[in-house]
Every structure is written in C-alpha cells, then in structure tokens.
Amino acid sequence: MHLHAPTIMTLMSGIALLSVIALGLEWRRSRLPALGWWALGYSLLVGSLALMLLLKDAQNFLALGVGSMLALAVYAVMLHGCRVHVERRPSLWLFLPPLTWFLLWCLHWQPMTLAESFAERRAFFSAAVALYCLGTVPLFWSRRNGLQAERWLAIAFGGHAVVYCIRLIASLNGGAVNEPAMDDGLLIAQMFEGTLFTVVSAALFLSLAREMTERRLAAASQTDFLTGVDNRHAFFDKAGALLARASPPAALAVLDLDHFKAINDRHGHAFGDEVLKLFARIVAADLAPGELLARTGGEEFALLLSGQTPVEAADRLRLLGQRFSQASTLVLQVDPPATFSAGLVAANRATELESLLQIADTGLYRAKHLGRNRVEIMAGIEPHRLLARPDGDDPATRRPEAANAA
Structure with a gap:
C-alpha cells in the first residue's frame, strides 16, 4: 500500500482527537489540572493538522504560518502541563517560540519562495521542538515518587527530541534544499514517528493520571478526614517500618485532649472539630522527618518521636502543650484554655507496636487520674498488668459517657 503525507496526517489528527476526548473524560473524573493542559495540547495538534490538510494545495499564509505556529504551541502547552504536574512555577517564556515563528513568517519567510525558506523553517521548527522535549525529560526523570508512567514519558520525550x-x-548541513514532495520517504518516516509519539504520549499521560488518582485514593484511605493527619490504619502501617529502620532512642506517646466532651457541650461539635484541627496542626508542624502523628479515634492521637529518650520527648510534649493552650485561647478563644494529657514509653523494635501503645495508653490514663494536663513516662510493664488501668478504668468496660468525659 502506497502511503503519502496527507494519509498519515489524517491518521494523526484522528488519534489526536481521540486523545483529546480520552484526556478530557479523565480530567472530568479526576480533576487533575495537568490533564486539562495536555488535552488542550492535543486540541491544538488537531487544529494544526486540520489547517495543513485543508490548505495543503494552497500552501498559503494559514497553512504554513498559523498551522506551524499551532504545531509549536502544542509542545509549549504540553511542557506547561508537565510543569503544572510537577508543581513548578508557570513560565510565559514557553510560548515565545510559537510567537517568534509567527513573526518570522510574517516578516521574513512569507515573501520568500517556499524552496528558499524551507531549510530555515525546518531548522527553526526542529530546534524549538527539540528544546521543548529536552525541557520535559528532567521534569519526569528526576522524580522519585514511584510513578512508572513518568519514567516512560521521559523516555518518550527524549526519543522525540533525538528525532x-x-x-x-x-537542515543546518544543507541536507534538504527544496520542499519535500508529499510522498518523500524521509517525510513519511518522520510523520510515522510523530504519529507513534502521539499515540504513546497520550497513553502515558492517561496512565500517569490513573496512577496519581489511585495514589490519591490510597492516601485518602490512610488519612483522617477531619485533621488531615494519618489515621490509625496508616499509623500501624508506617510506625512498624520506621521502628524497624530507626536507631534508638525513640519514644511512643498516646495523647488525649482534656475535657473534650465539655468543650463540645459548651461550644458545639463544629467548634470541637476546630479544636481537634488546631491541635493536629500544632503537633504536625513540630514533627521531624521519620516522626509520625495519627488520630487513632475521637480526641486521641498517637505520636512516634525518633532520636529522643522518653524524658526528652516529655519535655517536648510539655512545650507543645503550652503552645496548644496559648493557641486555643488566641485563635479559638477557648476559656479555660484547652490542654492534653499524654502517656510516654521508650519505643524499640523488640516490642510489638500494639504492646507499646498499651503501655503508653496506661500512662495516659495515669496522667488523667493525676489531674490531667500532664505527661506520664512509663517503664516496661508485664503484659498481664496492661489489662488493668491505674485508676481501675478498663477501656473494654467503660460506658460511652465515661469515655467522653475524659
């Protein structure tokens, strides 16, 4: 079968149109901003190819001037979308090559014969596209977040840049002087590569969007919806791995807001939610790498601190308690100021996480029993002693109203 450029351009425009539809539908589902930019890029490709196909015989201002400008804008918009994806600052300089092309076409190339301007046009266009693609490669290749589609996109754009x-x-070596014919073998090969790149890049953009959506859903399943910190499930997943890797010392704390039921009764549940969010923000802002905060239920939180003995961790928690009390008064006008109690234990990889939490929980109830707004450090306790609270309060037999009164 004999192929010529218009046939391949028609095929490429159809693929680009399908890519626009697929990316648009994925954007409606996931609302990822980069998808909108990539869909716009393929829309510009459809427009560029349509102009060149409809006006291929005229070889006029629109076909070569505006059509080629749109083709360059495709790569500018795609690179902009990639920068949005990796959370880089937008840059208007990306759109300079399409505008430069249009100005050069109006002032320099349009008055020339097509043969005279072809080598210069191809050199400018090739340089611009190569730079766009090379600018995209490091955005994806340097990322270390486990998204496979990013690596493949870097390879795809790198290969396109090589072409x-x-x-x-x-062009610079004078390898082509005249405009190639529509059945020129080199032109056909280049357009095949362009069609393949269109298919592969669109598929990889879709794959990347789905990977990100899956990761976002996975993160949501491990995040407390109210405070934004980890939930209990995430804490157990992460804390065990951190303890296995961390070198001692480390400390595990269980924290509980004091008189939280009274705050809810006095100010309402919406206000109580704000107190919880304020507490989570203050503690989370103090965390170092390798430390964890999770809301394990109600007004109770678990905290894993690395590189600190229980005594050092207790001093740190007391400072956090002062900040929380001050912020509750200044930000939320809580009177009397909100406080929390905590139980602390030295964390190590030899003891199961559940047992460490039970020991710290025993310290928490001791702090409550001794007057609240304090931190109690616990030493190792035999497993059978964990069944009883120091104040006789067993969480398995507590009435709901008694639990809320804490």
Missing part, C-alpha cells in the same frame, strides 16, 4: 535533533542537523 528533531537529527532533523536540525540535516
């Missing part, structure tokens, strides 16, 4: 670098070298 346009070869085109640039051929």
Whole structure:
C-alpha cells in the first residue's frame, strides 16, 4: 500500500482527537489540572493538522504560518502541563517560540519562495521542538515518587527530541534544499514517528493520571478526614517500618485532649472539630522527618518521636502543650484554655507496636487520674498488668459517657 503525507496526517489528527476526548473524560473524573493542559495540547495538534490538510494545495499564509505556529504551541502547552504536574512555577517564556515563528513568517519567510525558506523553517521548527522535549525529560526523570508512567514519558520525550535533533542537523548541513514532495520517504518516516509519539504520549499521560488518582485514593484511605493527619490504619502501617529502620532512642506517646466532651457541650461539635484541627496542626508542624502523628479515634492521637529518650520527648510534649493552650485561647478563644494529657514509653523494635501503645495508653490514663494536663513516662510493664488501668478504668468496660468525659 502506497502511503503519502496527507494519509498519515489524517491518521494523526484522528488519534489526536481521540486523545483529546480520552484526556478530557479523565480530567472530568479526576480533576487533575495537568490533564486539562495536555488535552488542550492535543486540541491544538488537531487544529494544526486540520489547517495543513485543508490548505495543503494552497500552501498559503494559514497553512504554513498559523498551522506551524499551532504545531509549536502544542509542545509549549504540553511542557506547561508537565510543569503544572510537577508543581513548578508557570513560565510565559514557553510560548515565545510559537510567537517568534509567527513573526518570522510574517516578516521574513512569507515573501520568500517556499524552496528558499524551507531549510530555515525546518531548522527553526526542529530546534524549538527539540528544546521543548529536552525541557520535559528532567521534569519526569528526576522524580522519585514511584510513578512508572513518568519514567516512560521521559523516555518518550527524549526519543522525540533525538528525532528533531537529527532533523536540525540535516537542515543546518544543507541536507534538504527544496520542499519535500508529499510522498518523500524521509517525510513519511518522520510523520510515522510523530504519529507513534502521539499515540504513546497520550497513553502515558492517561496512565500517569490513573496512577496519581489511585495514589490519591490510597492516601485518602490512610488519612483522617477531619485533621488531615494519618489515621490509625496508616499509623500501624508506617510506625512498624520506621521502628524497624530507626536507631534508638525513640519514644511512643498516646495523647488525649482534656475535657473534650465539655468543650463540645459548651461550644458545639463544629467548634470541637476546630479544636481537634488546631491541635493536629500544632503537633504536625513540630514533627521531624521519620516522626509520625495519627488520630487513632475521637480526641486521641498517637505520636512516634525518633532520636529522643522518653524524658526528652516529655519535655517536648510539655512545650507543645503550652503552645496548644496559648493557641486555643488566641485563635479559638477557648476559656479555660484547652490542654492534653499524654502517656510516654521508650519505643524499640523488640516490642510489638500494639504492646507499646498499651503501655503508653496506661500512662495516659495515669496522667488523667493525676489531674490531667500532664505527661506520664512509663517503664516496661508485664503484659498481664496492661489489662488493668491505674485508676481501675478498663477501656473494654467503660460506658460511652465515661469515655467522653475524659
């Protein structure tokens, strides 16, 4: 079967249109901002190819001037979308090459014959596309977040850049003087590569979006919806691994807000939610790498501190308690100021996490029994002693109203 450029351009425009639809539908589902930019990029590709196909015989201002400008804008918009994806600052300089092309076409190339301007046009276009693709590669390749599609996108854009670098070298070396015919073998090969790149890049963008959506859903399943910190399930997943890797000392704490039921009764549950969020923000802001905070239920939180003995951790918790009390008064006008109690234990990889939490929980109830707004450090306790609270309060037999009164 004999192929010529218009046939391949028609195929590429159809693929680009399908890519627009697929990316648009994925954007409606996931609302990832980068998807909108990538869909716009393929829309510009459809427009560029349509102009060149409809006006291929005229070889006029719109086909070569505006059509080629749109083709360059495709890569500018795609690179912008990639920067949005990796949370880089937007740059208007990305759109300079399409505008430069249009100005050069109006002032320099349009009055020339097509043969005279072809080598210069191809050199400029090839250089611009190669730079766009090379600018995309490090955005994806340098990422270390486990998204496989990012690595493959870096490879795809890198390969596309190599093709346009070869085109640039051929243009600068005078490898082509005249406009190629529509059935020229080199042109057909280049357009095949462009069609393949369109298919592969669109598929990888979709794959990347789905990977991100899955990761976002997984993160949501391990995040407390109210405070934004980890939930109990996430704490057990992460804390065990951190303790296995961490070198001592380390400390595990169980924290509980004092008189939280009274705050809810006096100010309402919405206000109580704000107190919980304020507490989580203050503690989370103090965390170092390798430390964990999780809301384990109600007004109770678990905290894993690395590189600190229980005594050092207790001093740190007392400072956090002062900050929380001051902030509750200044920010939320809580009167009397909100406080918390905590139980602390030295954490180590030899003791099961559940047992460590039970020991720290025993310290928490001791702190409550001794007057609240304090930190109690616990030494190792035999497992059978964990069944009884120091104040005789067993969490398995507590009435709901008694639990809330804590």
